[in-house]
Amino acid sequence: MRYKNSKKDNYALTLIKGVILSFIITLVSFIVFALILTYTNITESVIxxxxxxxxxxxxxIGSIYVAFxxxxxxxLNGAIVGLAYIAILIAIRRLISGNVQYNVYLLVKVAxxxxxxxxxxxxxxxxK
Structure with a gap:
């Protein structure tokens, strides 16, 4: 695949960077949300x-980065980022909790x- 920029990044590395960017955004967002949830009267029902x-x-954002x-x-590259993101989340959940419930809710999240x-x-x- 050709790139817009002249850097010699390879394709797989760009995909990995996009997924990592997605997880960084997720982590920062959850930290901010946890602080908001802790110090305000927002109920846990919004989680x-x-x-x-x-x-x-x-x-x-990760998909936009990769496609750019x-x-x-x-x-296709965006779909790969989305699929990799959710697959990693499922793997992490399986490692932490020991099981993952494969149900309609999970299928909807994957979709x-x-x-x-x-x-x-x-x-x-x-x-552009």
């Missing part, structure tokens, strides 16, 4: 919604991750 919003924004760097097949990656990739490839 699932905020979790989904953070996941979507993180994947979108690799200017071919933005939708949202891939779709978000595709849309982010489309946006990233069209940024």
């Amino acid at each position: 699932p919604t905020v979790d989904s919003i953070i996941m979507i924004l993180s994947i979108a 760097k690799v200017y071919k097949k933005g939708w 949202i991750s891939i779709i978000t990656g595709v849309v982010g990739g489309m946006i990233g490839i069209n940024i």
Whole structure:
């Protein structure tokens, strides 16, 4: 694949950077949200919604980054970032809790991750 910039980054490294960027955004966002949750009167019932919003924004930004760097097949590169992100989250959850419930909720999260990656990739490839 060719790159917009003249750096000699390879394709896999760019994908890894995009996924790492997504996780950094997720980590920072969750820390900020935890502080807000701790020091305000916001109830814990908003956690699932905020979790989904953070996941979507993180994947979108990581996908935009990758598609901007690799200017071919933005939708595919974005989907790869989304799929890698959710796969790593599932693996981490399995390591921490010992099990993962494979149900409709998880399937919806996987679908949202891939779709978000595709849309982010489309946006990233069209940024000039």
